[in-house]
Amino acid sequence: MTTQAKMAAENVDFFYGDFKALKDINIIFPENRVTALIGPSGCGKSTFIRCLNRMNELIPEARLEGKVALDGADINDNKVDVVDLRRRIGMVFQKPNPFPKAIYENIAYAPRIHGVAKKGPEMDELVETSLRKAGLWDEVADRLQAPATSLSGGQQQRLCIARALAVQPEVLLMDEPASALDPIATQKIEELIHELKEKLTIIIVTHNMQQAARVSDYTAFFYMGELVEVDETETMFTKPSKKQTEEYITGRFG
Numbered sequence: 354m355t356t357q358a359k360m361a362a363e364n365v366d367f368f369y370g371d372f373k374a375l376k377d378i379n380i381i382f383p384e385n386r387v388t389a390l391i392g393p394s395g396c397g398k399s400t401f402i403r404c405l406n407r408m409n410e411l412i413p414e415a416r417l418e419g420k421v422a423l424d425g426a427d428i429n430d431n432k433v434d435v436v437d438l439r440r441r442i443g444m445v446f447q448k449p450n451p452f453p454k455a456i457y458e459n460i461a462y463a464p465r466i467h468g469v470a471k472k473g474p475e476m477d478e479l480v481e482t483s484l485r486k487a488g489l490w491d492e493v494a495d496r497l498q499a500p501a502t503s504l505s506g507g508q509q510q511r512l513c514i515a516r517a518l519a520v521q522p523e524v525l526l527m528d529e530p531a532s533a534l535d536p537i538a539t540q541k542i543e544e545l546i547h548e549l550k551e552k553l554t555i556i557i558v559t560h561n562m563q564q565a566a567r568v569s570d571y572t573a574f575f576y577m578g579e580l581v582e583v584d585e586t587e588t589m590f591t592k593p594s595k596k597q598t599e600e601y602i603t604g605r606f607g
Protein backbone atom coordinates (compact mmCIF):
# COMPACT_ATOMS: atom_id res chain seq x y z
CA MET A 354 0.00 0.00 0.00
CA THR A 355 1.24 3.44 -0.89
CA THR A 356 0.76 6.70 0.98
CA GLN A 357 1.33 9.02 -1.95
CA ALA A 358 -0.80 12.17 -2.05
CA LYS A 359 -3.81 11.42 -4.23
CA MET A 360 -5.30 14.87 -3.75
CA ALA A 361 -4.08 18.08 -2.20
CA ALA A 362 -5.28 21.58 -1.45
CA GLU A 363 -2.72 24.36 -1.54
CA ASN A 364 -3.53 27.81 -0.15
CA VAL A 365 -7.22 27.40 -0.89
CA ASP A 366 -9.51 30.34 -0.17
CA PHE A 367 -13.17 30.14 -1.03
CA PHE A 368 -15.67 32.99 -1.24
CA TYR A 369 -19.46 33.19 -1.44
CA GLY A 370 -19.61 36.73 -2.81
CA ASP A 371 -17.83 38.82 -0.16
CA PHE A 372 -17.97 36.14 2.50
CA LYS A 373 -14.75 34.18 2.87
CA ALA A 374 -15.87 30.65 3.81
CA LEU A 375 -12.44 28.97 3.58
CA LYS A 376 -9.17 30.57 4.62
CA ASP A 377 -5.84 29.34 3.31
CA ILE A 378 -6.49 25.61 3.48
CA ASN A 379 -3.47 23.35 3.03
CA ILE A 380 -3.90 19.59 3.27
CA ILE A 381 -2.91 16.41 1.48
CA PHE A 382 -5.07 13.32 1.09
CA PRO A 383 -2.93 10.18 1.03
CA GLU A 384 -3.87 7.50 -1.48
CA ASN A 385 -5.85 4.49 -0.24
CA ARG A 386 -6.54 6.18 3.07
CA VAL A 387 -9.67 7.60 4.66
CA THR A 388 -9.54 11.22 5.80
CA ALA A 389 -12.37 12.53 7.98
CA LEU A 390 -13.30 16.23 7.98
CA ILE A 391 -14.80 17.29 11.30
CA GLY A 392 -15.81 20.57 12.93
CA PRO A 393 -18.85 22.47 14.21
CA SER A 394 -21.76 23.39 11.97
CA GLY A 395 -20.94 26.15 9.52
CA CYS A 396 -17.14 25.72 9.74
CA GLY A 397 -16.83 25.00 6.02
CA LYS A 398 -16.58 21.20 5.79
CA SER A 399 -19.19 20.87 3.04
CA THR A 400 -17.84 23.88 1.21
CA PHE A 401 -14.38 22.34 1.28
CA ILE A 402 -15.36 18.84 0.17
CA ARG A 403 -17.30 20.42 -2.71
CA CYS A 404 -14.14 22.23 -3.80
CA LEU A 405 -12.57 18.83 -4.37
CA ASN A 406 -14.71 17.98 -7.40
CA ARG A 407 -15.75 21.46 -8.51
CA MET A 408 -19.30 21.12 -7.20
CA ASN A 409 -19.21 24.71 -5.95
CA GLU A 410 -18.69 26.26 -9.33
CA LEU A 411 -22.41 26.04 -10.04
CA ILE A 412 -23.07 28.57 -7.26
CA PRO A 413 -23.35 32.13 -8.60
CA GLU A 414 -20.77 34.55 -7.17
CA ALA A 415 -18.74 31.73 -5.63
CA ARG A 416 -15.00 31.85 -6.20
CA LEU A 417 -12.00 29.69 -5.38
CA GLU A 418 -8.40 30.84 -5.07
CA GLY A 419 -5.43 28.53 -4.69
CA LYS A 420 -4.90 25.05 -6.05
CA VAL A 421 -6.76 21.78 -5.68
CA ALA A 422 -4.75 18.95 -7.18
CA LEU A 423 -5.52 15.40 -8.27
CA ASP A 424 -2.33 13.41 -8.85
CA GLY A 425 -0.50 16.73 -8.78
CA ALA A 426 -2.57 18.35 -11.56
CA ASP A 427 -4.80 21.37 -10.91
CA ILE A 428 -8.45 20.27 -11.21
CA ASN A 429 -9.51 23.85 -11.98
CA ASP A 430 -7.28 24.12 -15.01
CA ASN A 431 -9.13 25.18 -18.19
CA LYS A 432 -8.10 21.99 -19.93
CA VAL A 433 -9.78 19.72 -17.37
CA ASP A 434 -13.01 18.13 -18.57
CA VAL A 435 -15.34 18.46 -15.57
CA VAL A 436 -17.42 15.44 -16.57
CA ASP A 437 -14.32 13.26 -16.62
CA LEU A 438 -13.14 14.85 -13.36
CA ARG A 439 -16.39 13.87 -11.64
CA ARG A 440 -16.03 10.33 -13.00
CA ARG A 441 -12.60 10.14 -11.34
CA ILE A 442 -13.84 11.79 -8.14
CA GLY A 443 -17.22 10.35 -7.15
CA MET A 444 -19.51 11.83 -4.53
CA VAL A 445 -22.12 10.56 -2.12
CA PHE A 446 -24.40 12.99 -0.30
CA GLN A 447 -26.08 13.21 3.08
CA LYS A 448 -29.51 12.27 1.78
CA PRO A 449 -29.63 9.26 -0.52
CA ASN A 450 -30.56 10.62 -3.96
CA PRO A 451 -31.21 7.69 -6.30
CA PHE A 452 -32.69 8.48 -9.71
CA PRO A 453 -36.46 7.83 -9.82
CA LYS A 454 -35.77 4.79 -11.98
CA ALA A 455 -35.15 1.05 -11.61
CA ILE A 456 -32.30 -0.18 -9.41
CA TYR A 457 -30.49 -1.55 -12.50
CA GLU A 458 -30.79 1.73 -14.38
CA ASN A 459 -29.41 3.71 -11.44
CA ILE A 460 -26.13 1.82 -11.84
CA ALA A 461 -26.10 1.46 -15.64
CA TYR A 462 -26.81 5.11 -16.52
CA ALA A 463 -23.38 6.67 -15.95
CA PRO A 464 -21.29 3.77 -17.34
CA ARG A 465 -23.40 3.97 -20.51
CA ILE A 466 -22.84 7.73 -20.84
CA HIS A 467 -19.12 7.43 -20.12
CA GLY A 468 -18.76 4.41 -22.42
CA VAL A 469 -17.41 2.27 -19.57
CA ALA A 470 -19.57 -0.73 -20.52
CA LYS A 471 -21.79 -1.82 -23.41
CA LYS A 472 -25.48 -2.65 -23.06
CA GLY A 473 -26.13 -6.38 -22.47
CA PRO A 474 -23.99 -8.94 -20.62
CA GLU A 475 -21.11 -6.50 -20.11
CA MET A 476 -23.42 -4.00 -18.40
CA ASP A 477 -25.17 -6.77 -16.44
CA GLU A 478 -21.82 -7.79 -15.05
CA LEU A 479 -20.84 -4.22 -14.16
CA VAL A 480 -24.18 -3.68 -12.40
CA GLU A 481 -23.66 -6.88 -10.39
CA THR A 482 -20.04 -6.08 -9.49
CA SER A 483 -20.90 -2.53 -8.42
CA LEU A 484 -23.78 -3.74 -6.26
CA ARG A 485 -21.54 -6.42 -4.73
CA LYS A 486 -18.85 -3.85 -3.92
CA ALA A 487 -21.46 -1.73 -2.17
CA GLY A 488 -22.69 -4.78 -0.21
CA LEU A 489 -26.17 -4.56 -1.72
CA TRP A 490 -26.28 -7.36 -4.30
CA ASP A 491 -27.81 -10.06 -2.10
CA GLU A 492 -30.64 -7.74 -1.09
CA VAL A 493 -31.61 -6.66 -4.62
CA ALA A 494 -30.49 -9.42 -7.01
CA ASP A 495 -34.05 -10.64 -7.52
CA ARG A 496 -35.59 -7.19 -8.02
CA LEU A 497 -33.24 -5.21 -10.23
CA GLN A 498 -36.16 -3.75 -12.16
CA ALA A 499 -37.94 -2.49 -9.04
CA PRO A 500 -37.87 1.28 -8.49
CA ALA A 501 -34.90 2.47 -6.44
CA THR A 502 -37.34 4.42 -4.29
CA SER A 503 -38.79 1.12 -3.02
CA LEU A 504 -35.55 0.47 -1.11
CA SER A 505 -34.97 1.47 2.52
CA GLY A 506 -32.91 4.59 3.25
CA GLY A 507 -29.79 2.55 4.05
CA GLN A 508 -30.22 0.47 0.90
CA GLN A 509 -30.71 3.63 -1.16
CA GLN A 510 -27.46 5.05 0.22
CA ARG A 511 -25.59 1.84 -0.67
CA LEU A 512 -27.19 2.06 -4.13
CA CYS A 513 -25.80 5.60 -4.46
CA ILE A 514 -22.39 4.26 -3.46
CA ALA A 515 -22.72 1.45 -6.04
CA ARG A 516 -23.70 4.07 -8.62
CA ALA A 517 -20.58 6.09 -7.81
CA LEU A 518 -18.39 2.97 -7.98
CA ALA A 519 -19.75 1.86 -11.36
CA VAL A 520 -17.63 4.40 -13.24
CA GLN A 521 -14.48 3.28 -11.41
CA PRO A 522 -13.60 6.45 -9.53
CA GLU A 523 -10.21 6.95 -7.89
CA VAL A 524 -11.50 9.16 -5.09
CA LEU A 525 -14.81 9.00 -3.24
CA LEU A 526 -16.12 12.10 -1.46
CA MET A 527 -18.76 11.40 1.18
CA ASP A 528 -20.65 14.30 2.75
CA GLU A 529 -22.19 12.92 5.95
CA PRO A 530 -23.20 9.70 4.18
CA ALA A 531 -24.73 8.05 7.25
CA SER A 532 -26.36 10.96 9.04
CA ALA A 533 -29.84 10.06 7.77
CA LEU A 534 -29.45 6.35 8.58
CA ASP A 535 -30.18 4.13 11.57
CA PRO A 536 -27.29 2.49 13.50
CA ILE A 537 -27.41 -0.79 11.57
CA ALA A 538 -27.41 0.90 8.16
CA THR A 539 -24.65 3.20 9.46
CA GLN A 540 -22.54 0.24 10.49
CA LYS A 541 -22.88 -1.23 7.00
CA ILE A 542 -21.67 2.01 5.42
CA GLU A 543 -18.71 2.13 7.82
CA GLU A 544 -17.75 -1.47 7.01
CA LEU A 545 -18.00 -0.62 3.36
CA ILE A 546 -15.64 2.34 3.78
CA HIS A 547 -13.06 -0.05 5.25
CA GLU A 548 -13.31 -2.35 2.23
CA LEU A 549 -13.37 0.42 -0.36
CA LYS A 550 -10.18 2.12 0.77
CA GLU A 551 -8.18 -0.82 -0.61
CA LYS A 552 -8.94 0.59 -4.06
CA LEU A 553 -9.93 4.19 -3.41
CA THR A 554 -8.98 7.34 -1.58
CA ILE A 555 -11.87 8.40 0.63
CA ILE A 556 -12.67 11.80 2.11
CA ILE A 557 -15.63 11.90 4.47
CA VAL A 558 -17.40 14.74 6.25
CA THR A 559 -18.92 13.62 9.52
CA HIS A 560 -20.53 15.22 12.54
CA ASN A 561 -20.09 12.06 14.47
CA MET A 562 -16.82 11.93 16.34
CA GLN A 563 -17.04 8.20 17.04
CA GLN A 564 -17.59 7.62 13.36
CA ALA A 565 -14.51 9.67 12.45
CA ALA A 566 -12.49 7.67 14.98
CA ARG A 567 -13.81 4.35 13.63
CA VAL A 568 -13.48 4.86 9.90
CA SER A 569 -10.62 7.24 9.24
CA ASP A 570 -6.84 7.06 9.10
CA TYR A 571 -6.48 10.85 9.21
CA THR A 572 -8.71 13.52 10.71
CA ALA A 573 -8.84 17.20 9.81
CA PHE A 574 -10.48 19.67 12.21
CA PHE A 575 -12.06 22.78 10.68
CA TYR A 576 -13.19 25.82 12.64
CA MET A 577 -14.63 29.04 11.22
CA GLY A 578 -13.28 28.42 7.74
CA GLU A 579 -9.81 27.45 8.88
CA LEU A 580 -8.11 24.10 9.03
CA VAL A 581 -6.98 24.10 12.64
CA GLU A 582 -5.22 20.76 12.68
CA VAL A 583 -4.79 17.57 10.67
CA ASP A 584 -3.08 14.42 11.87
CA GLU A 585 -3.39 10.68 12.16
CA THR A 586 -6.80 9.96 13.64
CA GLU A 587 -5.37 8.19 16.67
CA THR A 588 -3.20 11.19 17.51
CA MET A 589 -6.06 13.65 16.95
CA PHE A 590 -8.27 11.78 19.38
CA THR A 591 -5.65 11.08 22.05
CA LYS A 592 -3.24 14.00 22.01
CA PRO A 593 -4.28 16.77 19.63
CA SER A 594 -1.76 19.58 19.50
CA LYS A 595 -4.27 22.47 19.45
CA LYS A 596 -6.51 23.44 22.34
CA GLN A 597 -9.48 24.11 20.01
CA THR A 598 -9.29 20.58 18.65
CA GLU A 599 -9.21 19.11 22.12
CA GLU A 600 -12.21 21.18 23.22
CA TYR A 601 -14.19 20.11 20.20
CA ILE A 602 -13.47 16.40 20.38
CA THR A 603 -14.16 16.29 24.09
CA GLY A 604 -17.53 17.95 23.48
CA ARG A 605 -16.76 21.24 25.20
CA PHE A 606 -17.94 23.24 22.23
CA GLY A 607 -19.58 22.83 18.84
Ligand SMILES: Nc1ncnc2c1ncn2[C@@H]1O[C@H](COP(=O)(O)OP(=O)(O)OP(=O)(O)O)[C@@H](O)[C@H]1O
Nearest residue numbers: 369372374392393394395396397398399400401412
Ligand atom coordinates in the same frame (compact mmCIF):
# COMPACT_ATOMS: atom_id res chain seq x y z
N1 LIG B 1 -24.48 28.76 -1.12
C1 LIG B 1 -24.02 29.53 -0.13
N2 LIG B 1 -24.07 30.88 -0.20
C2 LIG B 1 -23.59 31.66 0.79
N3 LIG B 1 -23.03 31.19 1.92
C3 LIG B 1 -22.95 29.86 2.06
C4 LIG B 1 -23.44 28.95 1.06
N4 LIG B 1 -23.21 27.68 1.48
C5 LIG B 1 -22.63 27.79 2.69
N5 LIG B 1 -22.46 29.08 3.05
C6 LIG B 1 -21.83 29.59 4.30
O1 LIG B 1 -20.49 29.13 4.35
C7 LIG B 1 -20.15 28.71 5.68
C8 LIG B 1 -19.71 27.26 5.66
O2 LIG B 1 -20.85 26.45 5.34
P1 LIG B 1 -20.71 24.88 5.13
O3 LIG B 1 -22.04 24.37 4.69
O4 LIG B 1 -19.54 24.60 4.28
O5 LIG B 1 -20.39 24.39 6.63
P2 LIG B 1 -20.40 22.95 7.26
O6 LIG B 1 -19.22 22.88 8.15
O7 LIG B 1 -20.49 21.92 6.21
O8 LIG B 1 -21.73 22.98 8.11
P3 LIG B 1 -22.77 21.81 8.49
O9 LIG B 1 -21.99 20.89 9.34
O10 LIG B 1 -23.84 22.53 9.24
O11 LIG B 1 -23.24 21.20 7.20
C9 LIG B 1 -21.39 29.00 6.52
O12 LIG B 1 -21.22 30.24 7.15
C10 LIG B 1 -22.53 29.04 5.53
O13 LIG B 1 -23.56 29.89 5.96
